[in-house]
Amino acid sequence: MSNTENFVKELADKHGRKRESLMPILQEVIDARRYLSDETVVNIARELDMSAADVYGTASFYSFIETKEVGQYSIRLCKTIVCDMKGKEAILNAIEETLKIKIGQTTPDRKFSLSTTNCLGWCHKGPAMLINDEVFTELTPGKVIEILENYMNR
């Protein structure tokens, strides 16, 4: 059995093989591997007795379930109005310059991916961003560079 086959089987043993087990399984794949590979889709479909198209169709509906390879750390910068008013653009520029990537791209070392996202629920402390599940608020260009440098050394 391949690595992925084993991994998916373990997840199905843990969460069950019903349709309602699908989201918890997908979410744990993302937690462990950051994105959902084609191989994983096929394996999940087999375990849950669904079509691969149905698994992919469900997964691709959700913006936090990546179906293309992304870096170890997913940066999601809030672009909704209040964060935008509070200087999101300057934060975006600082991230782009530090990591040398644009929105939608991943660094060559596969460490960081950058995207924008909708309201994170921190409007009163904007600009805000997520790195994986961790929240960062009241960002300034200086602060965001510091945070990124911290992650680079992890």
Place this chain on the structure above:
Amino acid sequence: METKQLSRVDLIFKPEGKEIELLKKKLNEDGDDFILELIDSGLKGRGGAGFLTGLKWKLAREAKADQKYVICNADEGEPGTFKDREILERVPRKVFTGMALCGHIVGATKGYIYLRAEYKYLAPKLKKCMADLNDEFKKIGLEFTLDIRYGSGAYVCGEETALIESMEGKRGEPRNKPPFPVTEGYLNKPTVVNNVETFVNTMIISEIGFKEYKKLGTDHSRGMKLFSISGDAVKEGIFELELGMSLADFVEEFGDGDTKAVQVGGASGFCVPRKKFKETIIGFEGIPTGGSMKIFNSSRSMYNVLHNYLDFFQEESCGQCTPCRVGCQQLLLGIEAVKRRERPSSYLDELMKLADTMKISAKCGLGQSVGNAFVSIIENFREEIVY
């Protein structure tokens, strides 16, 4: 119409401690009595839609089934709203015992909280709290267990039937209603889906009684509400206020002295310009809100605000029904075309008609409410959109 002075309330964030005691008391009382109290209290759902909570519980109680569910909607995604996060951070026990109380009343033994992915950092603390409470429920003889499910970044899953679809492992596409979740919800069983703040309110009502609760707010908007205040405000953050105040009083308290407009109710709510602050009441008789209050001063371009909202909606539309899928795109492209002078300003009137059509033809609250912000911004700030 009755208006209330702006006044602070401190009920929701009062320290925890009495929850189990209150719950125990309710276990020995007649459930029908509490439903009547809840209906009498006038409590309406705090997520934004404003359905009478007591009635929802009554319908679920009356539904016959071998299994029923209680779901706490913590998929707080409305732009400008962050009060549920704060509740879950500070007083999670109130939320969870509110769910258990609901379970007891409607006859459900299983409760889920659906937490948005963006708030996943809260999960370890919430899980610990749920595990403790599951033990405590057992000790007081209540058969009810709490569990957690997560969203994965989809605004539309805040719509209760989309949320249920997502929990069932499907794309978060809203269902046709009826049937409503109270008769056919999660796994087609009767299900109560309530907002985080609503569950806390039911615990407050069981503590202070519906008569005390009714003293807060107005005839149409009973009780208090958490407001998430952001933007060009002197004070940003969460404030617990009595419902029914005028927007003028609100701006006086929170605005920076140069307030041009307030977006009440988030991207799906209404934009109120300065000249209408006095006549606008915040509540179900005026403009209701799930709590989002975004304040804009005169330095802000309302074109940028509207563009931001439309960009949001066209991304978050689930794509299931044509009015919303195509409508959101066309509204966005339309205002861009007017701005670039590729279309005459009269084109905005065509777009307003489209927004009205979406209001009556879209399948769920998302598509139906895009027109709220669109029409209210164009009507009041047309020159900013054109020039």
